[in-house]
C-alpha cells in the first residue's frame with residue numbers, strides 16, 4: 001500500500017528553537033491518524049509542513065508521493081482545516097461555497113449545500129457573525145467538499161458541542177469509507193480519537209514518541225503493577241515508557257514483544273488514553289528508543 005505521508009528526519013526551527021525535530025514516520029493510505037501531544041509539542045508545525053504551509057529546516061517530507069504544496073495539482077489533493085478556522089468575515093456562507101467551487105477542481109457542490117442545510121447555516125449570513133462552532137463547521141465543509149485524497153484537520157472538533165462532534169466524526173468515517181479518504185487529525189480529545197483512529201502518533205517535546213497502528217500498539221504495551229522495585233528488576237526485554245511509585249507499589253507501562261508471565265507482577269492491558277498519557281508523561285531521554293512501528 002502506498003504511503004500517504006513519509007517524513008524522514010524532518011525538523012522545523014523557529015529562531016533557535018526546534019518546534020519539530022528528527023521526525024521519521026510512514027503513514028499508509030486509507031488510515032485515520034490521530035495526532036496527539038501536549039500543548040506546544042509540534043503538532044500544528046507537523047501539519048503545516050504536511051500541507052506545504054511551512055518549509056522544513058531539516059530532513060524531508062512527501063505527501064501522496066509529492067512535495068507538499070509544490071504544484072496546484074498537489075494542493076488540490078490535500079485538504080487542510082486550520083485550528084483557527086480562517087474564513088473571510090465579510091463573505092457570506094454562500095460566497096464561501098462559491099469560492100470553494102472556483103478554487104477546487106474536484107468541488108462537490110451537492111455535498112457542500114447538503115451539509116450547510118443540515119447544519120442549519122443560513123447561506124446569506126456573513127462568516128464574521130457566526131459562532132465559533134458554526135465557523136468551524138463551515139471550514140470543515142470547505143475542507144471535505146474539496147474532495148481531497150488526504151484531509152488534514154488541526155483540532156477540528158474543539159469548538160463543537162458534543163452532538164455536533166459525534167455527528168462530524170460519523171460523517172468523517174463515511175467519507176473515509178466512501179471516498180477512500182485518508183485523514184490526519186490532531187486533537188486533545190482522546191475519547192473522540194479512540195472511536196475513529198486506526199493509526200496513532202504521539203508527539204511530545206518536539207519529538208515523535210510513538211507512531212503506529214493502534215491495534216498493534218495496544219497489543220504491545222502493558223501495565224505492570226507490583227511491590228515497589230527499580231526498573232532494572234523488571235523482566236528482560238521490556239522498554240519502560242512510564243513509571244510511578246508509592247512507598248510500597250510500583251506501576252510501569254512497558255512496551256514488549258513477548259508475553260509477560262511473571263507472577264511478581266499483575267499485568268493489565270492498556271486503553272488508548274492510558275497509552276497516550278504514558279508517552280506524554282515520558283521524559284525525553286537520549287538513550288530511550290523511539291517506538292516507531294514500521295509498516296508491514
Ligand SMILES: Nc1ncnc2c1ncn2[C@@H]1O[C@H](COP(=O)(O)OP(=O)(O)OP(=O)(O)O)[C@@H](O)[C@H]1O
Nearest residue numbers: 014015018019037038039040041042043044045046
Ligand atoms: N510562528 C511561530 N514562531 C515562533 N515559534 C512558534 C511559531 N509557531 C509555533 N511556535 C513554537 O513551536 C512549538 C510547537 O508549536 P505548535 O503550534 O506546533 O504546537 P502544538 O502541538 O500544535 O500545540 P497546541 O496543542 O497548543 O496547539 C511551540 O513551542 C510554539 O511556541
